[in-house]
Amino acid sequence: MLGELYMSSYPILYNINEIKFGKITNNREILDLFNIVFNKTFDEDILEWFAACPTGKNIWYGAFEKDEPVGLYGLLPIKISIDDIVYLGALCNNVGIIPAFQGKGLFQSLGKYALNDSNFPIVLGVPNLKSIKGHKRIGWKSYGLLELLSGSVNAKKIESVEYERFQYFGSSERKNLFVVKDFDFIKWRYSKPNTVYKQTSLKNNRYVIWKEYIGKIQILETNDFEMIFELAGTVDIWQFGGSFESEALKKRGFTSVMSNEFIVYNNNNVLIDNSVDLIEFQLGDNDVF
Numbered sequence: 580m581l582g583e584l585y586m587s588s589y590p591i592l593y594n595i596n597e598i599k600f601g602k603i604t605n606n607r608e609i610l611d612l613f614n615i616v617f618n619k620t621f622d623e624d625i626l627e628w629f630a631a632c633p634t635g636k637n638i639w640y641g642a643f644e645k646d647e648p649v650g651l652y653g654l655l656p657i658k659i660s661i662d663d664i665v666y667l668g669a670l671c672n673n674v675g676i677i678p679a680f681q682g683k684g685l686f687q688s689l690g691k692y693a694l695n696d697s698n699f700p701i702v703l704g705v706p707n708l709k710s711i712k713g714h715k716r717i718g719w720k721s722y723g724l725l726e727l728l729s730g731s732v733n734a735k736k737i738e739s740v741e742y743e744r745f746q747y748f749g750s751s752e753r754k755n756l757f758v759v760k761d762f763d764f765i766k767w768r769y770s771k772p773n774t775v776y777k778q779t780s781l782k783n784n785r786y787v788i789w790k791e792y793i794g795k796i797q798i799l800e801t802n803d804f805e806m807i808f809e810l811a812g813t814v815d816i817w818q819f820g821g822s823f824e825s826e827a828l829k830k831r832g833f834t835s836v837m838s839n840e841f842i843v844y845n846n847n848n849v850l851i852d853n854s855v856d857l858i859e860f861q862l863g864d865n866d867v868f
Contacts, residue, residue, distance in 0.1 A: 589716045592683040600692040603641040603648055612641075612651040616675035624772045629867075633763045634658055634667070640693035642676070642685055650676040650685055652693040655867065658759035659701050661849050665759055669697065671704035671844075672867060686713045694718075700847035703758075705839045705865045719842040722756075723855040724820040729795070729813065730833030736811040739777040739789075742769040748784035750802040755857035758864045768863060769799075779810065788863060799863035804828075817862045819855035 603609055606626050613619045629637035635656025642650035653673040659666050676686050690713065694702060705725060706714050715721070747765040750757075760768075769776040769788065776799065780786040787801035787810070798807060798816040804824045807814050808831075818825040820838065829835075841860055843851060852858075 589684050589687045589713070591688070593680060593685050593688075597644055598649075598685065598688075599643050600689060600696075601641060601643065603639040603651070608641070608648050609639050609651065612648055612675070612677070613673070615677050616651060617673070622772070628767075628771055629653075629655065631767060632656065633767055637672070638669075638693075638697060639673075640689065640696070642680070642689045644680075649680050650689045652689050654693060654697050654699065654702065656699070657703075657864075659703065659756070660754075660759050661701065661756050661851060664849075666700045666847070666849075668701035668703065669699040670758075670865065670867070671702055671706075672865075674706070674710060686710065687717050690714065691717045694844055694846065698846065700845075701849060702844040702846070703860065703864075704842050704844070705860075706842065707839065711840055711842070714842055714844075719844050721840045721842050722851065722853050722858060723841050724838050725817050725841050725860065726820045726825060726835040726838045727815055727817055728825065728828050728833040729815045729836045730828065730831065732796075732808055732810050732812060732814050734809045734811050737779055737781075737809060739779045742766065742776050742778070745769060745778045745788070746780060746786065748786065748802055750859070752859075754859040755852040755854070757859035768867070771867065779806070781806065781809065797862070799866065800861040817860075819858060819860075822855045 606623050609626060610621055613621055632655060637653055637655045640652040641648040651673055654669040655672055656667060657670050659668040745765060747762045774790065776788055776790050778786055778788050785803045785806055787806040788799045789796050790799060795813045795815050796810055798814065807816060818828060
């Protein structure tokens with residue numbers, strides 16, 4: 580029968596007797612869902628890459644109708660520091676429902692199942708506008724607006740290297756919340772198949788990691804945002820709206836071209852400072868697809 584009553588804060592409009600939830604372990608089913616839900620075609624090597632993450636292989640959850648997967652919810656284990664305590668949390672990724680089941684509450688039900696079953700204490704996400712309401716209905720909270728800022732930089736072009744020669748140095752700036760990385764994580768992150776990442780480094784352990792995207796330099800991460808002014812060309816970088824870095828970039832001619840909310844699922848009642856100047860989350864922490 581169709582669920583006609585509200586469960587929690589969202590309606591159940593799909594047939595609750597024909598839908599079940601669980602993990603998807605068949606790579607072909609995951610790739611088929613990528614194609615149907617996101618209109619993306621990938622080879623199996625992208626799933627092998629997800630599985631090789633040094634902090635834990637990506638967990639793929641699914642909603643099933645008669646054993647046929649109709650929804651996907653990815654959770655990538657990552658280390659997250661909050662007020663100097665490090666948690667094994669997760670990054671929410673590749674979430675979607677096939678068109679025939681959209682708008683029926685299945686998105687929320689699948690998310691609730693995945694978050695409860697995995698039981699990560701903290702999960703981070705940057706959903707698109709279409710799915711933000713569904714995330715918030717099951718308890719995700721917003722901690723700021725991430726803006727993609729774009730501007731022209733006219734510095735002299737300096738040397739870059741590809742990921743085999745990357746170096747990694749943590750940021751010296753103290754933040755309340757950030758994704759914890761080490762060299763193994765960096766080497767994995769920027770070994771994604773069919774994508775070329777570059778690193779530009781200067782003295783004093785300053786560096787920036789970037790890729791070329793539609794003729795622009797797209798910043799994935801840096802331990803010193805002033806580094807971008809030592810590149811050359813049109814530069815895109817994510818920053819929290821209203822943050823010190825964002826305001827400094829706008830004063831130098833950068834403009835916002837898009838924005839998404841940064842959301843957190845807190846399964847451990849951890850106190851998180853909501854000041855955008857105390858949160859560090861870069862494009863490289865999220866752009867893993």
